[in-house]
Amino acid sequence: MGRRNALNSVIGRLLLVEDDPHDVELVRMALEPSNLNYSMDVVFDGEQALQYLFGTGDFRVEQPLPQLVLLDLKLPKVNGIQVLQAIRTNPRTRRLVVVVMTSSQEDSDLNTCYDLGINSYIVKPLDFQQFLEVSQTVGSYWMTLNKPPLAVS
Amino acid sequence: MPEFLQPWFLLSLLIFPKLGLLWQSEAGRWVVVQIAAVVAIALLSASRRFAKQPSNASLHRILENLPIMLNAFDAKGTIIVWNQECERVTGYSAKEVVGNPDAMRLFYPDDAYREAMMAQWEEEGSGQCNWEWDLTCKNGSVKTIAWSNISDEYPVPGWVRWGVGIDVSDRKRAENEQRKALTLFQRLIEETPLVAIQGFDQNGIVHYWNQASTTLYGISKTDALGKPLEQLFPTNNWSAFHTLLSQTCELGKATEPMGWTLTTPTGQDVNIYSVMVPITQDDRHTEVFCMDVDITQRIWAEQALRDSEERLRLTLNFTHVGSWDWNIQTGEMTWNDNHFLLMGLLPTESSVVQREIWRDRIHPDDQPIVEQAFAQALNTQTDYEVEYRILHPNGTLHWVLDRGHPLYNEQGEPVRMLGILLDISDRKHAELQIRQLNEALEQQNQTLEALVEQRTSELSTLINNLPEYIFVVERDTMRIPFCNDLLAKSAGFSSRTDVQGKTIFECFSPADAAYFAEQNRQVFDSGEIFHTQEKLELPSGTLYLDTYKIPLKRHNGETYALIGTSRDFTELALARQELMQQSEELRQTNQQLQTEVWERQRAETALRQSEELLRQIFDNAPLGIALAKISTYQFVMVNNAFCEMLGYTPTELMENSCPTISHPDDAELEKPSAEKMLQGEIPGYQLVKRYIRKDNHIIWGNLTTRTIRSETGEVLYALGMVDDITQRKHAQDALAKRTTELEAINRELESFSYSVSHDLRAPLRHIGGFVAALSNYLQQTGATSDPKVAHYLQVIGDSSKRMGLLIDGLLTLSRVGRRQIEHHPVNLLPLIKQAIWLVKSAQTSDEATQFVIGNLPVVRGDATLLQQVFSNLIDNAVKFSRLRRPARVEVGTLPDGTIYVRDNGVGFDMEYADQLFGAFQRLHSNAEYEGTGIGLAIVQRIIHRHGGRIWAESKLEQGSCFYLRLEIDGQEECFE
Structure with missing residues (x-):
């Protein structure tokens, strides 16, 4: 019991940046059944993502930084590449773990993302079963297995 | 009265001190011994006689005091x-x-000596x-002790042996010395080298003859x-000798020394x-010794x-000395006859004269010199x-x-002076003559020297003023012992004295010197x-020289030096050269003129031809050509x-x-x-422009x-050549327009592809996702037990998947078209192994396909894309042969470098081969063999x-x- 409680207790937060509500739902579906001990916040465009991370706009109160950012590239207003650039240039967020989850298989997108220092690049599988597995794997890997760098104040 | 006091005994005692003298002779010695013996016997008998009442003291005193040695042995x-006496003599x-x-050992420490003595003593006995x-x-x-053993003759009771002895050391020494002296004397006589000594008897018979x-x-x-001497020296008369011999024997006196001449047996x-x-001897003189000294x-x-003196005298006389x-x-x-004669006097009976006679004869002027010479000789003790x-x-x-x-x-002190006098008038005269002759010679010599000097000076002047270079070079050293000033100046010296005595190597540059040396050696x-x-x-x-080098030879023909003359003909040479040059120039000018004439003629012809040719070219050129005046741009010439x-x-x-058009x-x-x-800054320009x-x-x-x-270089005309490019220009414009359009289309396409990848895939994913979700949900409600529901869900899911694959394929195809191809050496073997590995990992064991990999080359290309090619081909091969048992796929290279991928699958009808590589073209139904139909495309x-x-x-x-x-990359092949 104690162990299960410990696992269930929320020890981390994940930020999903995804404009498509269906995809959001699918990600939720993918991550829900697992006994992951973290919570998930969702923003629907790049602008919101930046406000969330830097405590501006709708997110006046500065949030503690999430452990993981799942970032789509094709986003309204401010696209994923721009969000990534902002994260990597700000000293506070410089070391955030960012995993790009996208439908794009374009070479240019891949190279640009790696050049900007993403932690991982995942092409969303068409097959839902695969999608589930991938989402869960990514979640558990980055949220529990990976030892993140110390946040920079 | 005791017996030993009898008178003879006393007498004998008296004479005892004289015994030493008696000992001197053989007989005396015997007497002494006898006396000693008698004394001893007498004493002993006396002792015996007084045995009963011995007077030992007396006896002993006698024995003790006896002046001869006495000892006895038991x-x-x-x-x-x-x-x-024994004690006195020996000290013991x-x-x-x-x-x-x-x-005995004390007396005779030498063992051998002692034993010999003892033995002799024993042997000889008493x-x-x-x-x-x-x-x-x-x-x-x-x-040295002389002993006598008289034990037997005079036995004494208790003394087994006894003897008496006398110290004869002094006598012995005297005897030795006498013997030594005699020997020395005899040897002296015998061996003296200076005196020949002979002994004769009265008759002249030789009985002694020494070595001398x-x-x-x-x-x-x-x-x-x-x-006899007569026999030894037969040729001599010996009568006088015999007379002298008899006299000498008679008188017993040595003769006065006298000279004799003997002729030896060898005739000398x-x-x-x-x-x-x-x-x-015995007052008679029967022997004579002769002592001869050789005075030959x-x-x-x-x-x-004597002979020498006589000879000298004769010589002096003879030589007028x-x-x-x-x-x-x-x-x-004292003068000799010559001296008198030299004095102008006649020799007198007596050769003794007073010194004044001589001095008076000396020329008065010379008398001081003579006296001075005498004084000096005597003072300095010289001649x-x-x-x-x-x-x-x-x-x-x-x-x-x-x-x-x-x-x-x-x-x-000077006592005598011996001297000679020579008449030297002849010599004096000769000297005078010689002196006169010398003077004459000297004078002549001076005249000659002056002449030589003059001639030399003249010659030197001549040589130095000659316009030729004159020099002498020695053979062995290449030294210049002589040259004239001209030569010196030519070598850069101011005077010939600077050159004379130097070698040519010192006077000229190394190159010149070597050149001259070569000539000289020749x-x-x-x-x-x-x-x-x-x-x-x-x-x-720079000099032009006409040079002669003449060898100078010794009598034996050997060349020891050379004399050289070089005449300077520089001016002549230069003049000649100039003349030749002028002549050459003239000739060249002439030739040039000739050439020019020809050239001009040819040029004129050529020009005419050229003009004609140019005119034709100008007229018929497909290019527009025009000539305009530079000032006004007025056309002066235009072509067709x-x-x-x-x-x-x-x-x-x-x-x-020009501006008009x-x-x-x-x-x-x-x-x-x-x-x-x-302005003449550029020779011309090119420009694309419009004309009306x-x-x-x-x-x-x-x-x-x-x-x-x-x-004169003045710009006169502008030549313009115009190519009508209107057609080309239009085509280019069209092309550019088309390119722009195409680029836009391309961009659109890219954008489309991008959209497709995102926008088309997203709904598909959603369909798939929600179908799956739906299916889960229905399973929970039990609705899927209806086979129709399950079937519909399955179809929706499969369709969405299939559509996804189609879109992916399309995107890949589009990406391949747009991708920048990289060209690198690519080894195909690992690519193919990778493709096979991917296929195999997806296969079940009963589907296992046999793979045969042959030779594979290294090609040039893009590894990622080529991986895609072989993955697709091998995928296809496996797919279409999967029903074969065994299924077999071969990959390899033909000898001509063609790479092949072969399977033993279902194959296809070659009639439709042209459809094979079309996108979405399939030769098999999806039900038979799944696929998108885009792989081969x-x-x-x-x-x-x-x-x-x-x-x-x-x-x-x-x-x-x-x-x-x-x-193929470098035609290399890779072998498995």
Whole structure:
């Protein structure tokens, strides 16, 4: 019991940046059944993502930084590449773990993302079963297995 | 009265001290011993007689005081008696000796000597007298003792043996010395080398002959002894000798020394100086000794001296040398006959004259010199020598040389002077003559020298003023002992004295010196005259020289030096050269003129032809050509093409200028270049510009211009060549437009692809996702138990998947088309292994396909894309052969480099082969073999983009084979 409680207790937060509500739902579906001990916040465009991370706009109160950012590239207003650039240039967020989850298989997108220092690049599988597995794997890997760098104040 | 006191005994005692004297003779010795014995016996008998009442004290005193040595031995040989005399002589006391068994050892420390003595003593026994033994005394001195053993003759009870002895050491020593002296004397006589000694008896028979006699007379001792002198020296008369011998024997006195001459048996005369000495014996003189000294040598010497003096005297007389002997003390002089004659006097009976006679004859002027010479000789104790004149009584003067040697007594005072006088008038005369002759010669010599000097000076002047270079070079050293100033100057020296004595190497540059040395050697080696004309670069300038080098030879023909003359003909040479040069120039000018004439003629012809040719080219060129004046741009010449292009006639154009036909919008463009050309900064320019035809149509022309200048360089005309590029221009514009359009389309396509990838895939994913979700949900509600529901869900899911694959394929195809191809060496083997591994990992064990990999090359291309090609091909091969048992896929290379992928699958009908590589074209139903129909389309596109080729061969049910041609990297192959 104690162990299960410990696992269930929320020890981390994940930020999903995804404009498509269906995809959001699918990600939720993918991550829900697992006994992951973290919570998930969702923003629907790049602008919101930046406000969330830097405590501006709708997110006046500065949030503690999430452990993981799942970032789509094709986003309204401010696209994923721009969000990534902002994260990597700000000293506070410089070391955030960012995993790009996208439908794009374009070479240019891949190279640009790696050049900007993403932690991982995942092409969303068409097959839902695969999608589930991938989402869960990514979640558990980055949220529990990976030892993140110390946040920079 | 005791018996021993009888008178004879007393007498004997008295004479005892004299016993030593008696001992001197044999008989005396015996007497002494006898006396000693008698005394001893007497004593002993007395002792016996008084045995009962012995007077031992008396006896002992007698024995002790007996002045001869007395000792006795007992039976053991031990000494029992040792009297005072024994003690005195030996130094050993009776205490030390009597009863001492080693006493004999003390006296005779040498064992051998002692034992020999003891043995002799034993052997000889009693009655022996005068054994002389050397006894060692206590103080170490050795004394000779004469012992007599008289034990048997005079036995004494209790004394087994006894004896008496006397110290005879002194006598012994005297005897030895006498013997030594005699021996020395005999040897002296025998061996003396100076005196020959012979002994004769009264009859002249030789009985002694020493070594010197043998030497002197050549007769050996053995030959001489026992023979009379007459026999030894048969040729001599011996009567005088015999007379002398008899006299000597009679008188017993030695003769006065006297000389004899003997002729030896070898016939040699020997002069001796002899003394005869009689030997006295028993007052008679029966023997005579002769002592001869050889005086032969001395006699000869005396004779020789006499002869020499005589010879000298004769010589002096003969040579007219006067000799004199001046007794300084008396002032008398002894002269020889010559001296008188030299003085102009007649020799007198007496050769002794007073010194004044001589002095009076000396020329008065010379007398002081003579006296001074004498004084000097005597003062310095040197010889006297002086030359002076003698005045003869008849008034004639004679030169003499007077020489003398003074003699001094023991006090160092001069007593005599011996001298000679020579008449040297002849010599004086000769000297005078010689002097005169010398003077004459000297004078002549001076005259000659002056002449030589003058001639030399003249010659030197001549040589130095000659316009030729003159020099002498020595063979061995290449030294220049002589040259003239001209040569010196040519070598850069100011005067010939600077050059003379130096070698050519010191005077000229190394190159010049080597050149000269070579010439010189030629002369020295050949011994022939050398002649050359040469050009030299000397410090003084460039010289043309006509040089002769003449060998100088010794009598034996050997060349020891050379004399050289070089004539400077530089001016002549230069003049000649100039003349030749002028002549050459003239000839060249002439030739040039000739050439020019020809050239001009040819040029004219060529020009005419060229003009004609140019005219034709100009007229017929497909290019518009026009010539315009630079000042006004007025056309002066236009060709047909130009006219046609612009729609004018030539005449019309000639009336117009460039601006008329140019499009005004391009004027600004052309202006800067045109101005630069006008300024002459650039020779021309190129420009694409518009022209306006006569009919107002606008045409495009590619203009190239060039300026044409006058001979003075002045820009006169502008030549323009215009290519009508209107058509090309239109085409280019169309192309550019098309390209722009295409680029836009392309961008659109890219954008489309991007959209497709995102926008089309997203809904598909959502369909798939939500179908799955739905299916889960329905399972929970049990709705899926209805097979229709399950089937519908399945179809929706499959369809969405399939659509996804189609979109992915399409995107891949599009990406391949757009992708920048990289060209690197790619080893195909790992690519194919990777593809096989991917396929195998997806297969179940019962589907297992056999793979055969043959040779595979390294090709040039894009590894990622080529991986895609082989993955697709192998995927297909496996897919279409999966029902075969065994399924078999081969990959390899044909000998011509064609790569193949072959399977034993279902194959296809070649009739539809052209559809094979079309996108979404499938030859099998999806139900039979799943697929999108885009794989081979991608493969073909990749191969084409590599510049390669792909084709397939197949028969239904007999498998397919796909062939690929790719660029092989360096023709290398990779072998498994």
